[in-house]
Amino acid sequence: xxxIRFHGRGGQGAAVASSIIADAIFSEGxxxxxxxxxxxxxxxxxxxxxxxxxxxxxxxxxxxxxPQYVMxxxxxxxEAVDVTAGVQADGVIVVNSPLEAGELGLGxxxxxxxxxxxxxxxxxxLGTRTAPIVNTTMLGVxxxxxxxxxxxxxxxxxKKYFPRDRDGKNAKAARAAxxxxxxx
Numbered sequence: 001x002x003x004i005r006f007h008g009r010g011g012q013g014a015a016v017a018s019s020i021i022a023d024a025i026f027s028e029g030x031x032x033x034x035x036x037x038x039x040x041x042x043x044x045x046x047x048x049x050x051x052x053x054x055x056x057x058x059x060x061x062x063x064x065x066x067p068q069y070v071m072x073x074x075x076x077x078x079e080a081v082d083v084t085a086g087v088q089a090d091g092v093i094v095v096n097s098p099l100e101a102g103e104l105g106l107g108x109x110x111x112x113x114x115x116x117x118x119x120x121x122x123x124x125x126l127g128t129r130t131a132p133i134v135n136t137t138m139l140g141v142x143x144x145x146x147x148x149x150x151x152x153x154x155x156x157x158x159k160k161y162f163p164r165d166r167d168g169k170n171a172k173a174a175r176a177a178x179x180x181x182x183x184x
Contacts, residue, residue, distance in 0.1 A: 002148065003064045004051040007083050008073035011043040013135035016161060017073070018049035020139060024149045024157040025051075031058050046081050053148065071142050072096060073117075073134055078104050094142055096134050115141045115181055124173035136162075136170040140177030151178045 004021070008014030015036035022034035033052040050064045065086050072083050075097035083093065084106055093112045095104060098119070101112040117134040127133035136158050143154050151174070158171045165171075 001058065001060075002053040002069070003067040004053070004069040004071070004148075005064055005067040006049040006051075006071045006073065007077050007081060008047055008049075008135070009043075009077070010045045010047050012047075012073050013133060014047050014073055015049045017071070017135040017139055018051050020136070020154070020157045020161050021142070021149065022051050023160065024143075024153040025053050027153050027157065028149060030055055033058050037063065046077055067091065069142075069146055069148075070094070071138060073138055075099070075104075078106065084110060092146060094138070094145055096138050113141075113145050113182065115177065117141060117177060120177055120180070121173060124169050124176065126169055126173055137173040137177045140174035140179075141181040143174075144178045144181040151175060154178075 006014045006018050018034045022032045026032045031054050036049040052058050066088050068088050068091050070083055070087055070093045072095040075095055087110055089109055091110050093106060093110050095114050096117040097114040098116040099114055101114050106112050117137040118132050121132040121134045121137045122129055139154055143149050143151055154174055155171045158174050162170045
């Protein structure tokens with residue numbers, strides 16, 4: 001079973017991002033669970049969302065403890081939250097950041113990848129310069145680095161979750177990030 005944890009801030013779309021990934025993976029024929037963890041958080045407070053993926057039915061119904069993959073939508077969370085908690089040795093952590101992976105101080109036990117999703121999101125008109133929306137952009141990066149899902153399935157799920165996005169900005173940003181990201 002594959003376990004994935006998303007970190008974001010309230011209002012950034014971490015829960016939506018996990019639902020989109022789950023939908024795309026499900027469309028490719030695997031079993032999946034997706035669930036957010038909310039408390040009394042308000043906009044801007046740290047939030048988390050979780051995904052389980054397997055080729056057979058998933059029967060476990062509890063919080064993730066040992067994810068293989070972690071996605072961090074807001075680079076300031078690296079300082080505010082232990083994004084490495086429980087990550088398996090040689091796990092993959094993908095961080096939205098203009099910094100190099102080694103500059104984040106996440107240790108050497110993990111494969112850390114960074115991508116400046118903020119700049120790409122602004123270029124695609126997702127949010128504003130002061131409040132960019134990076135969730136769909138970073139999903140493209142996640143798909144490329146992890147290889148857990150294809151870009152076509154991801155694009156279809158993004159379009160499904162954003163039916164009012166008539167210009168397809170979210171799907172275009174996801175594909176642009178996929179094409180620009182390195183591979184895992």
